[in-house]
Amino acid sequence: MTDVKNLEELFQAKIDAEQKIEPKDWMPDAYRKNLIRQISQHAHSEVVGMLPEGNWITRAPSLKRKAILLAKVQDEAGHGLYLYSAVETMGTSREQTIDDLLSGKAKYSSIFNYPTLSWADIGAIGWLVDGAAIMNQVMLCRTSYGPYARAMVRICKEESFHQRQGYEIMAVLAKGSPEQKEMAQDALNRWWWPSLMMFGPTDANSPHSEQSMKWKIKRQSNDELRQTFIDRTVQQAEVIGLSIPDPDLKWNEETQHYDWGEIDWTEFNNVVAGNGPCNKERLAARNKAHNDGAWVREAALAYAAKKAKRKAA
Amino acid sequence: MSSKLLTYTLRLADDILILSQRLGEWCGHGPVLEEDIALTNRALDHLGEARNLLTYAGQVEGKGRSEDDLAYLRMERQYTNVKLVEQPNGDYAHTMVRSFLFDAYHLPLMQALTKSKDEQLAAIAGKSVKEATYHLRASSEWIIRFGDGTEESHQRAQAALEDLWTYTGELFEGDAVLEEMTSAGMAPDIASIKEAWSKTVDQVLAEATLKRPADAFMMTGGRKGLHSEHMGFILAEMQHVTRAYPGVEW
Numbered sequence: 272m273t274d275v276k277n278l279e280e281l282f283q284a285k286i287d288a289e290q291k292i293e294p295k296d297w298m299p300d301a302y303r304k305n306l307i308r309q310i311s312q313h314a315h316s317e318v319v320g321m322l323p324e325g326n327w328i329t330r331a332p333s334l335k336r337k338a339i340l341l342a343k344v345q346d347e348a349g350h351g352l353y354l355y356s357a358v359e360t361m362g363t364s365r366e367q368t369i370d371d372l373l374s375g376k377a378k379y380s381s382i383f384n385y386p387t388l389s390w391a392d393i394g395a396i397g398w399l400v401d402g403a404a405i406m407n408q409v410m411l412c413r414t415s416y417g418p419y420a421r422a423m424v425r426i427c428k429e430e431s432f433h434q435r436q437g438y439e440i441m442a443v444l445a446k447g448s449p450e451q452k453e454m455a456q457d458a459l460n461r462w463w464w465p466s467l468m469m470f471g472p473t474d475a476n477s478p479h480s481e482q483s484m485k486w487k488i489k490r491q492s493n494d495e496l497r498q499t500f501i502d503r504t505v506q507q508a509e510v511i512g513l514s515i516p517d518p519d520l521k522w523n524e525e526t527q528h529y530d531w532g533e534i535d536w537t538e539f540n541n542v543v544a545g546n547g548p549c550n551k552e553r554l555a556a557r558n559k560a561h562n563d564g565a566w567v568r569e570a571a572l573a574y575a576a577k578k579a580k581r582k583a584a
Numbered sequence: 585m586s587s588k589l590l591t592y593t594l595r596l597a598d599d600i601l602i603l604s605q606r607l608g609e610w611c612g613h614g615p616v617l618e619e620d621i622a623l624t625n626r627a628l629d630h631l632g633e634a635r636n637l638l639t640y641a642g643q644v645e646g647k648g649r650s651e652d653d654l655a656y657l658r659m660e661r662q663y664t665n666v667k668l669v670e671q672p673n674g675d676y677a678h679t680m681v682r683s684f685l686f687d688a689y690h691l692p693l694m695q696a697l698t699k700s701k702d703e704q705l706a707a708i709a710g711k712s713v714k715e716a717t718y719h720l721r722a723s724s725e726w727i728i729r730f731g732d733g734t735e736e737s738h739q740r741a742q743a744a745l746e747d748l749w750t751y752t753g754e755l756f757e758g759d760a761v762l763e764e765m766t767s768a769g770m771a772p773d774i775a776s777i778k779e780a781w782s783k784t785v786d787q788v789l790a791e792a793t794l795k796r797p798a799d800a801f802m803m804t805g806g807r808k809g810l811h812s813e814h815m816g817f818i819l820a821e822m823q824h825v826t827r828a829y830p831g832v833e834w
Contacts, residue, residue, distance in 0.1 A: 328609075560615070
């Protein structure tokens with residue numbers, strides 16, 4: 272008992288001294304579990320996030336936009352791969368992690384349970400969804416678990432490109448024809464509140480937050496990150512002439528931040544519980560891809576085994 | 585000559601654009617994450633080549649049409665791709681066999697085109713050769729894995745070959761346009777491309793323990809803008825947003 276206590280103290284001392292925890296280091300079970308949950312959710316979000324964006328690859332309105340979108344979705348798949356690898360360093364296989372997604376046991380970011388209904392939604396996802404994700408991810412570049420922090424450094428570089436291309440799509444639409452501007456505004460209206468929900472419950476209602484801060488998995492609270500995102504994004508919307516769909520939004524001289532309205536937490540809880548507009552479709556699409564691909568994966572394994580056997584003979 | 589060059593360039597562009605469009609449908613639905621990345625990459629490479637060719641076609645035509653005008657504002661009858669590339673994705677064996685049959689033609693074509701007397705075509709081909717080389721390597725590897733993998737994968741690959749073989753004749757069709765381009769030294773001799781294609785196909789199928797289908801009836805029509813019924817749906821999906829808001833920037 273004393274031994275474990277000592278190990279925990281050493282572990283915490285290491286974190287307090289800003290040293291990274293590496294896969295072979297001792298770590299408390301709860302730290303491991305917390306990270307496996309968080310990194311795998313993140314990996315699943317990248318992979319499920321390919322679906323709403325992939326939805327517009329065949330319909331992108333110019334070849335240049337199609338090329339950018341293809342490259343972006345390819346990046347997301349790459350992020351999924353790094354993150355599944357980061358989970359593997361904690362002793363959970365990629366198959367197990369993916370099975371948990373497919374069975375519905377594991378969560379992914381609820382934002383991807385909303386549908387992409389127009390081309391402007393591709394702009395809104397890049398600008399708002401990737402923009403919100405970056406807030407978290409920049410913080411995670413300094414997270415205490417080494418493999419996760421290193422994966423995030425690489426991911427952040429690509430995500431900031433994604434955010435810029437999304438904002439640029441919106442900017443072009445906003446200064447385009449009246450129909451294009453309407454399309455952009457409609458997308459902003461639909462994606463604004465779900466993007467704010469991406470930061471998770473308020474600090475008062477966030478079950479994992481306190482321990483995560485102590486372990487330096489997280490370094491800023493949900494509410495702090497959300498406020499930074501709002502302050503930044505409101506100004507970006509003004510620059511391109513779009514309106515944030517929040518009648519309570521107002522600059523506060525005293526706090527030097529924007530005051531803003533109330534998130535519909537009933538909607539948030541509903542989508543998390545599986546009742547979002549596309550929860551069933553997203554999970555069905557992942558399961559179909561996995562099941563339809565089973566024979567392909569089996570063939571690859573069978574061939575590799577045959578080849579190895581021939582080489583040995 | 586410039587109308588022949590335009591026709592020829594559009595044929596090259598349409599093949600690779602429509603194949604890219606089909607491959608783009610896979611995004612997010614691949615059999616394993618690595619393949620999702622590989623497929624998207626393939627679609628992106630093909631799209632890049634298509635954009636170069638369409639831009640050049642617009643310049644050759646001299647009427648101020650952009651890559652997007654040519655991609656989004658032509659109808660089925662004006663598209664001159666081979667029918668092979670418009671065939672539905674089907675299972676992964678169909679997708680990979682379709683790509684393999686195309687890649688085995690595309691690589692020697694691009695290699696030979698680098699020697700074209702048309703400098704632009706030679707330059708575009710020069711850019712594509714490296715990509716075309718790894719596309720063929722990757723699709724060949726899948727054909728071998730499928731053929732020599734499990735009984736199911738063998739059967740699926742053989743079935744895909746049987747289904748798609750009828751569309752391969754069109755890749756090597758000759759006509760007055762091609763003859764004139766070839767005698768002007770701007771396009772390679774298609775018989776030599778067929779020879780290279782046939783050799784690659786035989787080698788890969790042999791290693792894959794798959795059977796080369798007999799050269800029975802070969803489909804035709806794509807080069808004249810006579811397509812399968814799939815083509816209208818491909819273009820409807822690809823073009824609908826652009827056509828719904830004419831003349832705007834994206």
